[in-house]
Amino acid sequence: MQLVLDQQQQELRTAVRKFLADHSPPERVRAVMDGSDVTDGYDRELWRRLATELGLVGLVVPEQHGGSGAGHVERCVVAEELGRVLTPVPFLASAVLAVDTLLALDDVAAQAELLPQLASGDLVGAVAVAEPGGSWYTAATGTTASMRDGTWVLDGCKTHVVSGDVAEFVLVHARTPEGTGWFLASGDAPGLRRTPLRTLDPTRQLSRLDFAATPVRPLAGDAAAVLAAVTDRAVVALAAEQVGGMERVLEMTTEYAKVRVQFGRTIGSYQAVKHGCADMYSAVEQACSALRYAAWTADHDTAQLPLAAALAQVVVSPAYFQATADTVVLHGGIGYTWEHDAHLYYKRAKTSELLFGSGEQQRQRLADRLGI
């Protein structure tokens, strides 16, 4: 296994970090978040440039479909950088979930049609799995696809759909008379109502999608296998985002601890603060190691991926939230203000921790894969 980035991967990281520092500074993130700069919840201009200038959206898309044919390790490098600065772009929805679903399906026509447009950033895709009261892990039961008058239509409700409100198309996991299947719905299909949810995290939009006899196109593939494959890869990409956020809050906290003076000393000289930072560093180092391993298995040892992905999630998710909570608290009053960025990470961390299911569901999933 390879847990250290190679030269090229390090250069990719440097390039992305530089680009985001220039084009996705905190002020820009806040402008998008407040809706003062854009109205559709994401930075469309930046997204276009990430797709076309940097080729980051189609990173794992094969070259024949307009992508770079790179690996998950590379995609995780990008996700880490986006997570570091909380860039509000539909990377998780479009460059991860939608791309991975299409790649995992056996539907050559859909791949040929949609992957190039995802890679170019012309289309944003979303993936709908969870339903109200459930989670991504409990998977679809209530949404049904059926043939009516010669076409497939969808009925039911999906929720927590990442970027579901802005996606030009949605890949939906649903029940058919013969089992489960995947279906393609246009974002503006008749009978599809999209309702943005209220979210803890102001930088990531999630939506509820109601389908009422919505015309859809069936997609070829082993539905359950696709769901499993996509979930594992998405968990790894999310873990990368989380690790990026952890690295950033550790920096923020350490920097502040070096300049803030109370009782005549910089607060970083107090063991309470110093040891808090040290614990955060230890957590980051271990989280990063679990992530690197999971990303490596996605490229080089897919038999180990299910275990490695579940491991990464159990290691990273609570650690990120703990790091952000400590960040707010170690900053004291200033960290509790809206004006300081600490809370954006806190909210992102809590959201990432629970996005696909509760901590206990994650642990049980890991236990399953350990054969316990």
Next chain:
Amino acid sequence: MQLVLDQQQQELRTAVRKFLADHSPPERVRAVMDGSDVTDGYDRELWRRLATELGLVGLVVPEQHGGSGAGHVERCVVAEELGRVLTPVPFLASAVLAVDTLLALDDVAAQAELLPQLASGDLVGAVAVAEPGGSWYTAATGTTASMRDGTWVLDGCKTHVVSGDVAEFVLVHARTPEGTGWFLASGDAPGLRRTPLRTLDPTRQLSRLDFAATPVRPLAGDAAAVLAAVTDRAVVALAAEQVGGMERVLEMTTEYAKVRVQFGRTIGSYQAVKHGCADMYSAVEQACSALRYAAWTADHDTAQLPLAAALAQVVVSPAYFQATADTVVLHGGIGYTWEHDAHLYYKRAKTSELLFGSGEQQRQRLADRLGI
């Protein structure tokens, strides 16, 4: 409710503490523990004096049966003091479990016969409930009592019997053809084999009792109700021991932190140590509050006792172990030696935590009583 000791209770505490300081110093505890002073695992001479001079063994025994007719709050005061200094006497077995079982039964004859001898310290009683592979909470299933040739005999195996090796009689919870029941076995009954277990805690003996057609005497009473009543009261008395131990390790640690110098300062001036002590203090204060409440309900609000006892156990048990673990660690190398007393508390705490069942069983029990 009353969570503060009254004048008389405080005086009782002072008297017991003084007596134990004089007669149960650490050297004496170690002598008993090593078997260098006595061979039957407890301090017989001290036990006799606690029973007769101080009247502490029969504290909750009614006066008509030779006891003091005092309350559980008072008994908890004594247990707290015994727990503080780890006095190796069969208080939990005889003055708590055996006394409470006899009191909860409806067997007037057994009460009249045995309670005075327990109170006087002439007899040590033990109570046998748990069986191999189970815990006190999962209760008896495998030990059976049956009529043979006109007498009741017992077959099966009980384990983790506190002071089971030295008790003159054992009260056994067993299954009969008609349900469960309680039976009295003599410590030297034919067909009873008593095997001391290896224990983590060198100051508290636990035994396995094997019954093979052992003649026993049936005891009158609602067996399930007796078990519930005894368990709740025992848990509270044990919590008192635990709180006493916590108070002592907090003192030990704080005292050491004031005299040990490293890097030119007493270690108690470092936040890492100071905050460790502060957290221990917070835990002690809360544990003590939960204990006081549980003890109070045992005397004044038995309807609330089941909930209060479960609460006390969930609060106190892990807190005591944490406090002792921190004590060893905050003492550094010296705390890890056999010669230092820290490890005796560590072992007692771990043993008390798991004596009746795992932490999760305790939490589920609390959940049951909360009606969740």
Next chain:
Amino acid sequence: MTLVGQSIEEFRGTVRAWLEANVPTSTDGLAPGELLDVAKRFQAGLYDAGLAGITWPAEFGGQGHTAAEQQALDEQAARFDLPTSPFRIGMGMCGPTLLDLGTPEQKARHIRPLLRGEEIWCQLFSEPGAGSDVASLQARASRDGDAWVVNGQKVWTSGAQWSDFGALLARTDPDVPKHRGLTMFIVDMHSPGVTVRPLRDMTGRAPFNEVYFDDVRLPADAVIGEVDAGWQAAVTMLGHERVSIGGSVRQRTDPLGFAGLVELARDKGCASDPVVRGELAQLYAAERALSLFNTRLQQEAAAGSPPGARGSVAKLAGAMVLWRAVQTAGQVAGPETVAWETDDARAGELATAINATPASSIAGGTNQVQRNIIGERILGLPKEPGSDRDIPFRELKVGTQRRS
């Protein structure tokens, strides 16, 4: 209406009857101004019924009762949602401090209107550069004849927007070590030069304010206690604060309370999941142990042992309970903790409570400060070698500010 000669039992009955008759049923949806009116009407009624300032001296408008009556009232009040939050700082901190340290004239002037809710108070201690280290504050009160002129900035001031008076801590002598050059003042919040700006916190709400002082003039008799003895006055007030924060009764509607999360678990259908049950039991244990500890403190106080620094234990444990509750909530509500339908008010309140949780470890002294207090004042552990305690304030670096 007089309570003289009533037994505690009778008193409890009186309180219950009055509260049942007078607590507003719901204040949901009221605008802040309307809410304030409701609060003032309620408090005036409470006062007129002889139920405000239970243990405060009768001479200045209190009831002169004992801690037993106070406890009886607290127990009854815990069953209601009282609209008294605007008076929390005044009743909990400023009033008791005035009673401790004020002149007879100050008490005669301020206590009765404070108790009747006619005048609202706020506390003006924290500054951007002086949080845990309050004594390093920079707001300056300079003598001008008999009077004082105040300049500087305060932050985290609850209720400043509707306050009539504030208890201000300002530096009156920068040439002595930091603790020795402070004075506490009564400041009329309507004075010229006082500017109040709402401060948005991480929940998106603005329950706090920044307060700016720009050549604000205070009369000589505005001093609480002695000139340059403001630190002692502040310690007195902070002692009251910690007790009132840690000892506050958990509302039944608290979205992060055990009761609320059990209900949520039942509604989500996961209350019988063993892991959820275990977490809820653990949360109950933490919450209940703390409340029993608070009761014990109250009983000890009633028996003559004031809590002293042990209020820090309640404060610290309160924060720990909340953090545990955040975790339990995530277990119970899963993904619905972080995204919910617009009409799901309960989910919205839960999210706000999660976002507000860090405040429990910061406001009123960080967890670290509480642990220092417990370690030093209760356990007698030595202080850290203090490098700034004997240095004139003028020469110190404070906050994140660079000095020239």
Next chain:
Amino acid sequence: MTLVGQSIEEFRGTVRAWLEANVPTSTDGLAPGELLDVAKRFQAGLYDAGLAGITWPAEFGGQGHTAAEQQALDEQAARFDLPTSPFRIGMGMCGPTLLDLGTPEQKARHIRPLLRGEEIWCQLFSEPGAGSDVASLQARASRDGDAWVVNGQKVWTSGAQWSDFGALLARTDPDVPKHRGLTMFIVDMHSPGVTVRPLRDMTGRAPFNEVYFDDVRLPADAVIGEVDAGWQAAVTMLGHERVSIGGSVRQRTDPLGFAGLVELARDKGCASDPVVRGELAQLYAAERALSLFNTRLQQEAAAGSPPGARGSVAKLAGAMVLWRAVQTAGQVAGPETVAWETDDARAGELATAINATPASSIAGGTNQVQRNIIGERILGLPKEPGSDRDIPFRELKVGTQRRS
């Protein structure tokens, strides 16, 4: 036997084959002396097979290979229980330090017998009054012409009872600040005046010793590095220690390891309990994250970035994993964790492991010291104001000892 020209794959095969053929099947029940003989025979064989001192310079008896071969060997070795514990200190700490700082003569004299297991080494740093604060040690080495005379006491010395040599840290100049007056020496443990006494720890075992020095004479060439530069030598050695503690491979038979506890849960019939499953999964996650971190450190080291202070992360995390395992064990084994039948060897081993767990947070630098190291050396946070760094040792108070 030569490995020149072998690929890593071939090397791995060679290692596996040799280990399969030569690792003693079981050493259970052997007396300590017999165990030592087995260990020495094994190590000699390992050395003769070209598998000891993989990365150590060939000039002094090592193999001169790269970290890749070392990693390959470690991976293979992890599948076996090697009887090499008596050599752990020598191989992990003393040897590497000699290679870093020793004279050519010292290396020529000591490295080869050390690698071949002919001579066993121990480390003589800690004293009763100098634990975390090793630099405050009091053992004294006084000049006597060219030679030195040592007096004092050391503690927590692993393997002193069978050691031939020790790396001793002693004070050679008490008139300068504590870090500047220390020197490291090679001490022949068979010298007159050296007394070794077993030290019983809280598990009841005595794997450590106290070592007393009573006018022990050392020759001039016993100095490792420079006279009065012993602190730098100690830092070098402690760096090796942290890596070797944190990076040690968890044995499959470890009673507190994930694998062992899963097996225990299955045998107890509680492996399908959701709470137990959750705890086991969490333990696995902690254990695996640490082992992946160690792998990452090794890979970075192989790529040219030595771990430096990051070894402290492994050490700290290792302790945390053990404490978590203690909790999981209690959940799995319940009351049988604390009392068990005489013939239940596994339960006995589990109990001993629980009793040994505090050592993980103390030995080799307490958790607090590790956090200081991480905070200061990795994150660059400021040190505490040091009050004793510039004071002559003679004037310091150390340990719990009162000075006249």
